[in-house]
Amino acid sequence: xxxxxxxxxxDKSLIMRDLPLxxxxxxxKGVEYTMTKQxxxxxxxxxxxxxxxxxxxxxxxxxKVGLDESLDGFKIGDTAVIHQETGEAIPNLFWVExx
Numbered sequence: 001x002x003x004x005x006x007x008x009x010x011d012k013s014l015i016m017r018d019l020p021l022x023x024x025x026x027x028x029k030g031v032e033y034t035m036t037k038q039x040x041x042x043x044x045x046x047x048x049x050x051x052x053x054x055x056x057x058x059x060x061x062x063x064k065v066g067l068d069e070s071l072d073g074f075k076i077g078d079t080a081v082i083h084q085e086t087g088e089a090i091p092n093l094f095w096v097e098x099x
Contacts, residue, residue, distance in 0.1 A: 002099035
């Protein structure tokens, strides 16, 4: 089964990625941090609506997901997200579909 990972929470959509974050410890001026590495990652937009199919679900009001949480049953499709003002495809950003 396909699995995607929550990358960013938007008001009425989720930005997903097809690979989990790779994290490496790093020390900067004696303080320990975590550095994330991303290569060959594909991103997707998931818009979730209520059962009526019209009303967008605001993740802050019911859809309880966390950053880097995995969600089964989805895949990043081949349809590019189009910038509404320019009409051009946004590089490396596609619509999420059911798997």
